Amino acid sequence: MTVKSKQAPAEPGQGLTFLRKHLLLIIGAAAGIIATFFITNTMFDGSFEKMTGTPTWQNILLVNLLVGTCILLFVVELKRQAIRVLLTVIVALLLGFLVTFIFNLDSADRFGSGEFRVQVVSEAEPSENGEVDLEYNKRRGGHFNKPNVVAPVSEIAWTFAGAEGDVVSLLAYAKNRRSEVDVLVELRDASGATLASATSATQLQVDETFDDLVSVRDAVIADYSLPAAGVYTLYARPEDIETSTVLSEALSQSQLAFEALLLGPIERVNRWGVWIQDAITLILLGMSFAIVFRAQQFSLGAEGQLYFGALVSGIIALNFSNVPGILLIPFIILASATAGFVYGLIPGALKAYLNANELVSTLMLNVIATRFFEMVLNFQLKPADAGYVASEKFGPNAILPVIVENTQVTIAVFVLAVVVVISWLLIRRTPLGYEIRIIGSNLRFADYGGVNSKRTIMLVMAIGGIVAGLAGMHLANGIHRQLILNISFALAFEGVVVALLARLNVLVVPFTGLLYAYLRAGAQFMERDANVSFEVVRMIQAIIILLITAEALVSFFQARQKRADIDESGHSLDSLEDDDV
């Protein structure tokens, strides 16, 4: 929606720039359209009927178009920087893959441990011998080499007696389908010499001949006719795992995990909904940080502002549930924005008029807001008979209207679009935005230039608070639909990453938010489908921040740059901002 207005200020007269801008626009538009098509295609398995058969499919398409627009904006706004952002994400993902691979090095262990059984199958009469362990056609074992037991039995030798010419089949097999142990079996005579051995079974044996077999990993010595009467030994143990198996298993498990990570969020409509709803929160938080960081204010107050926004909108939702939604929802939105504004004003005023370190004060105010939220929730909003700390469910009027069925994708999408446009107008097209950018690039210059920097610093932190308050409203009234403990789920710091990846450009934040939410949603499905911890993605996040912030990294690898004389001790985000002030 903001695409056209973005393209308006193309400088005339500079043909080359003009062409390049168009080139960028074309590349961006192509990337956006391809992404929109790809996402929609994957969601509906490429079937047009399936799409039109899904309820509210038009809205899904609309949201996907917005996703495409975000990609267009990303390309057009960041220009060559976009490549660096993408490269960083790819490098971090590769490192994440490495971590996953290392974590999965034990995945071949399941072949080496697990319960298995043995059996001697024969149609001959059992020999009478009281001193042997096995009789024909009797299952034995079951606790061999079981993980998590004190003394696992890793190998076993059972004796059985047979007459000359008895045709026997020796089986060693996993106890049940959960046990994936890969066993071998040997037949030894009384002197201990191995007469026959086997490490696997054929598919035919598994399917038809022997009912007990589970898979081809089981071992079968089929139809062996005993050379003489006497006592024989059945020896069985899990096969040794070869290094190549370990590596290939780890690789295939990691591939499985990364497939879930990279394609999971667009497999089905409900998974797609998880992605989009998460993205809305992250984009709002990222916007909040981008606006504040733009003025070189290291305020981390978004978390506290989020809690306040959520608390206020939650209280309104609980108390005015019989007001019609058309009045209630705008009221809730306004109230949460106001709550965020007020809570952002506090550190802003402290910083502007008292020069109190905003990093410290916002961190403290975050904790205060969280505790206050907990206290009110625990003692005032929690129903007396509730088993866990949460408020009552909100009434239907107070819940943001859903626009895609079976998901929690709500009209917050449109709220978000409005926020993006307004923030862009604010930063790029208003005097206040100009002041914010001037302060961000050089505070002293701003002061000399007659900017009321105190007022601006205070306002910029409060404006950041508005957006964070809206994020709280979205969490409370859009996603959880009640107030719960830890409603933010430590999302605030992730908002920092979103803002930084976007290089503090409010038009790029939607893309980076979507990207990051995609990874987060993918991580959930990775954990569910491939048993790789969700936290791997947070490690990837940490790597992304480190790589993005290390400005010298590129030149460090290119050549041994001259040592910086004395680096500035202060924090500097200058290099992260795009230059077109």
Add this chain to the structure above:
Amino acid sequence: MGVLAMFDNVIEGIFSAAFLFAILRVTTPILLPSLGALISEKAGVLNIGLEGMMLSSAFTGVVVSAYAQDWFGPETGVTVGPWLGLLLGVCVSLLLSFVLALFHLDLNGDLFLSGIALNIFGSSATVAIMFELTGDRGNTSTLASLQMPFVRLPEFISQIPIIGPGFYEVFDNQSVMTWLAFIGVFVVSFFLYRMPIGMHLRAVGENPEAAASVGINVKRIRYMALLISGFFAGLGGIHMGMGYLQLFQRDMTNGRGFIALVTPSLGGGTPAGTMVASLVFGFFDALGIRIGSLEIPSQLPQSIPYFATVLALVIYALQRRISQRVTEMRTASGAAFDAAFWSSIQRVSILHMLLMMIAVIGVVTGVSMLSAPNGFGGAETAVPIGLLIGVASIALFVAGLPFVRDIFSIQRHWQASALVTVLSLGIYLTLLLALFFEPPLALALGLALSAVVWLMIGGRVLMRGH
């Protein structure tokens, strides 16, 4: 009356040896990283990544101590395990701080953001590895991890008359990490103020260009400072995982790494001040734990240190402004400057600020009682008391405001200033004294005491000055 009885109960608990013991115990994981933060701050490279370093070291310590019993056999493992865990945990923390230093000092990465990255890394990597090792993502309770040894004091100390028994009860059986933390205060003090390298470190923090111009290797000093802060964060993490608990919980540091960033500035940038500030946080932490069993929401006392920190920042800023003002006046008026008079005015203004700080906490208490009355014994008791506390605190705050904004108003309206000070201090003292005396007597005593305090602090000079 129920509220008063509750208050009584809390005060009684505070003056017990067990409570002091608890304070020392919960202060340790704040004090250790605070010392690290102090050193890094002195070198001008504030280590934001303390939280992540603490988590990594706590986790490493717990895991190593658990596996040490497998490696060395149960008998040697139990003695060696904790110390090996401490060693490797601190090593991991050092490694992370090295990464931070590398990215900031050599790769020109932003210190603040790299620190946040390390925090995220510490929090996520510990959980991810824990999930791999134990299959649990909440805590490591399935691992038989060990505990750092406790220090027993010799028995005869408890025989010393008067102070002996109490002293013994407070200090006996504390974790060795607690002792290390408080010894660390002296070590850091010695390091910063008595060793050449400590001087260099402070010089680098105050003015890197000047330090470089006299031949100090700024980068090397900052590397060292970050590594030392990582070392202390590592020790703090070890106390979290093996000092009192014997397990690792996800995100168990719970913001202590961030509190540690604040305590040095709250403590005036000295090791001793940092220790006192940490003890203040420890006090409120312990109070929160204790109050948890009473009918007060534990969130209220738990959030008081955070309020105190914000207010301390404000007071610090205001105070700096006032000193500047006075210095300017001193230069302007030369020999005619009445130093004693103005320094007492400064002291009175600080008293005003402290009283307003208490008033803000009163406002917060009032607001809490009004917004969650069920937590304070129901709406009937909580609302009127909350209103009373809130309104009274706001009144006292507003009354003090003009004197804090402009110190000349203390000079001009010294009677009003005196009235406000004596009245508000008197009210707070009365509340405290009401526990021991009858209310009227307490009021009289409180007012008298506060008048004495005002006179001592500078009232005499002010009265004489007019």
